[in-house]
Amino acid sequence: xxxxxxxxxxxxxxxxxxxxxxxxxxxxxxxxxxxxxxxxxxxxxxxxxxxxxxxxxxxxxxxxxxxxxxxxxxxxxxxxxxxxxxxxxxxxxxxxxxxxxxxxxxxxxxxxxxxxxxxxxxxxxxxxxxxxxxxxxxxxxxxxxxxxxxxxxxxxxxxxxxxxxxxxxxxxxxxxxxxxxxxxxxxxxxxxxxxxxxxxxxxxxxxxxxxxxxxxxxxxxxxxxxxxxxxxxxxxxxxxxxxxxxxxxxxxxxxxxxxxxxxxxxxxxxxxxxxxxxxxxxxxxxxxxxxxxxxxxxxxxxxxxxxxxxxxxxxxxxxxxxxxxxxxxxxxxxxxxxxxxxxxxxxxxxxxxxxxxxxxxxxxxxxxxxxxxxxxxxxxxxxxxxxxxxxxxxxx
Amino acid sequence: xxxxxxxxxxxxxxxxxxxxxxxxxxxxxxxxxxxxxxxxxxxxxxxxxxxxxxxxxxxxxxxxxxxxxxxxxxxxxxxxxxxxxxxxxxxxxxxxxxxxxxxxxxxxxxxxxxxxxxxxxxxxxxxxxxxxxxxxxxxxxxxxxxxxxxxxxxxxxxxxxxxxxxxxxxxxxxxxxxxxxxxxxxxxxxxxxxxxxxxxxxxxxxxxxxxxxxxxxxxxxxxxxxxxxxxxxxxxxxxxxxxxxxxxxxxxxxxxxxxxxxxxxxxxxxxxxx
Numbered sequence: 076x077x078x079x080x081x082x083x084x085x086x087x088x089x090x091x092x093x094x095x096x097x098x099x100x101x102x103x104x105x106x107x108x109x110x111x112x113x114x115x116x117x118x119x120x121x122x123x124x125x126x127x128x129x130x131x132x133x134x135x136x137x138x139x140x141x142x143x144x145x146x147x148x149x150x151x152x153x154x155x156x157x158x159x160x161x162x163x164x165x166x167x168x169x170x171x172x173x174x175x176x177x178x179x180x181x182x183x184x185x186x187x188x189x190x191x192x193x194x195x196x197x198x199x200x201x202x203x204x205x206x207x208x209x210x211x212x213x214x215x216x217x218x219x220x221x222x223x224x225x226x227x228x229x230x231x232x233x234x235x236x237x238x239x240x241x242x243x244x245x246x247x248x249x250x251x252x253x254x255x256x257x258x259x260x261x262x263x264x265x266x267x268x269x270x271x272x273x274x275x276x277x278x279x280x281x282x283x284x285x286x287x288x289x290x291x292x293x294x295x296x297x298x299x300x301x302x303x304x305x306x307x308x309x310x311x312x313x314x315x316x317x318x319x320x321x322x323x324x325x326x327x328x329x330x331x332x333x334x335x336x337x338x339x340x341x342x343x344x345x346x347x348x349x350x351x352x353x354x355x356x357x358x359x360x361x362x363x364x365x366x367x368x369x370x371x372x373x374x375x376x377x378x379x380x381x382x383x384x385x386x387x388x389x390x391x392x393x394x395x396x397x398x399x400x401x402x403x404x405x406x407x408x409x410x411x412x413x414x415x416x417x418x419x420x421x422x423x424x425x426x427x428x429x430x431x432x433x434x435x436x437x438x439x440x441x442x443x444x445x446x447x448x449x450x451x452x453x454x455x456x457x458x459x460x461x462x463x464x465x466x467x468x469x470x471x
Numbered sequence: 472x473x474x475x476x477x478x479x480x481x482x483x484x485x486x487x488x489x490x491x492x493x494x495x496x497x498x499x500x501x502x503x504x505x506x507x508x509x510x511x512x513x514x515x516x517x518x519x520x521x522x523x524x525x526x527x528x529x530x531x532x533x534x535x536x537x538x539x540x541x542x543x544x545x546x547x548x549x550x551x552x553x554x555x556x557x558x559x560x561x562x563x564x565x566x567x568x569x570x571x572x573x574x575x576x577x578x579x580x581x582x583x584x585x586x587x588x589x590x591x592x593x594x595x596x597x598x599x600x601x602x603x604x605x606x607x608x609x610x611x612x613x614x615x616x617x618x619x620x621x622x623x624x625x626x627x628x629x630x631x632x633x634x635x636x637x638x639x640x641x642x643x644x645x646x647x648x649x650x651x652x653x654x655x656x657x658x659x660x661x662x663x664x665x666x667x668x669x670x671x672x673x674x675x676x677x678x679x680x681x682x683x684x685x686x687x688x689x690x691x692x693x694x695x696x697x698x699x700x701x702x703x704x705x706x707x708x709x710x711x712x713x714x715x716x717x718x719x720x721x722x723x724x725x726x727x728x729x730x731x732x733x734x735x736x737x738x739x740x741x742x743x744x745x
């Protein structure tokens with residue numbers, strides 16, 4: 076897989092980090108390069124992905140949903156069926172194994188919706204390591220089920236009270252911890268963001284999604300998908316889906332959280348409405364005000380509630396290879412209920428963003444076409460949030 | 472010669488080391504900033520670092536994080552900041568250094584931000600999240616206009632220290648501890664060793680200032696004794712500002728500054744002053 080030595084995707088990416096972290100980032104990069112193509116390492120990771128996490132995941136033909144939309148065949152890449160209930164485990168197993176090879180005893184992570192925190196706690200439990208997870212206070216309330224899961228899995232959860240009390244502040248706090256305990260600690264970042272080599276490393280570990288789609292689609296239809304859709308917060312499931320299929324003719328669409336609408340201040344659509352800047356060690360698109368202060372974001376899904384985005388997505392947007400659209404909270408709730416009721420699959424609110432887009436696209440597409448949607452996680456964690464939304468918005 | 476360079480030369484001639492004081496502009500309001508600056512100057516601070524708040528200060532501990540939030544909520548904006556600097560500059564020739572995060576100056580554009588800073592009377596810039604690898608455009612924009620003060624850490628390798636000192640002007644900022652800014656109670660032997668090592672590597676070509684976690688005159692004395700050319704105190708000043716009513720800020724900052732500054736003078740000068 077292509078490895079950008081300078082850590083740049085076009086002008087995006089790089090390493091904007093406090094000097095104290097430089098030796099740790101260098102050590103990480105050295106080890107990642109050493110192990111990524113190492114036979115033993117790959118074999119071990121493959122074992123855990125298959126036997127522990129449940130790979131490969133099915134590429135399910137959503138017949139009812141497709142017929143309801145009346146256009147292309149919609150296929151769901153069922154990352155929601157993975158152990159832990161989301162694609163996050165692909166990355167946490169990879170990084171936790173790497174941390175083990177690096178003899179790191181203490182693992183820290185940030186989490187938004189809690190799925191990465193849970194996946195980190197699981198990987199650390201099975202590999203015999205200790206983990207601590209930073210989570211925005213606001214997210215600990217709206218995703219409290221995942222807080223309990225992390226606690227039971229043996230992780231220490233630190234609620235973060237600073238800033239907007241969501242994912243970006245959890246990352247700030249994890250970085251502060253890392254600066255303080257740089258010698259002993261491995262920072263297990265959950266999305267394709269942060270300083271190099273994280274964006275490329277997370278992409279590589281998540282690329283198993285796109286690779287499987289390629290093989291499965293070939294088996295089903297003897298071709299590659301016509302349209303590929305995934306949701307984008309930091310963008311790890313999306314880049315893992317897109318990257319192995321980037322050289323095909325597929326139309327590729329990333330879906331951001333439009334919250335209460337792009338014209339309101341309450342959204343998290345970084346690529347659709349943001350501008351260039353530097354945050355969390357990378358140059359990328361950011362939601363910021365005229366002064367360069369990062370603005371508060373909003374999304375009904377905690378996992379997409381982030382004012383930045385992975386630098387490779389910024390590059391793919393500028394190069395026009397990938398289109399970035401968005402879905403509003405209202406559209407997402409509709410899509411959530413539609414998938415739940417047509418297919419009996421409860422999607423995570425994050426993944427319901429790409430279902431919303433798939434429904435729009437399918438209606439305009441030909442029956443001969445195929446749409447692959449990465450269903451990045453399951454929605455058990457979100458049912459209370461959705462119920463509250465329905466109660467307050469008088470829908471059902 | 473830049474103001475910072477002149478200051479170090481002047482101190483050198485007096486066999487003194489520098490006391491650098493950090494405050495967050497607009498914390499908790501502009502009046503407090505002006506009073507604090509007066510107190511710092513009267514108390515004998517050699518260089519003043521003015522913090523400009525950023526929404527996501529990831530190298531800062533709770534005290535400066537809180538000061539950033541309060542300052543932003545009080546309405547601190549870049550143009551206001553430059554006006555404050557201009558006002559201070561009218562009253563004093565003390566070197567003024569801006570400390571903020573990369574995105575603030577990237578967002579305006581390096582050349583524009585730097586000429587505005589220079590025009591207002593800023594002498595140097597510190598960006599704790601700007602690594603030397605990413606700094607080409609920044610340094611090119613700042614050349615011959617403003618000093619670029621880079622940070623090094625006790626875990627920075629010799630070859631990197633050499634590389635970073637070449638990109639630095641004014642002084643080199645040695646981070647004393649593994650951690651964020653804030654008041655710490657312990658002096659680590661690794662810090663004292665780092666000071667000695669860095670001094671050996673830089674061979675006096677650029678002054679070395681030590682900061683992060685330094686809050687007492689005792690700390691100042693120990694770091695100076697280990698060979699630091701300057702000691703930087705920040706959170707301790709903010710703590711005083713937080714706990715002091717507006718009309719007493721100037722005098723309390725002045726007396727605390729005097730206390731710290733006395734430790735940067737040579738023994739001879741100190742006994743003479745008694």
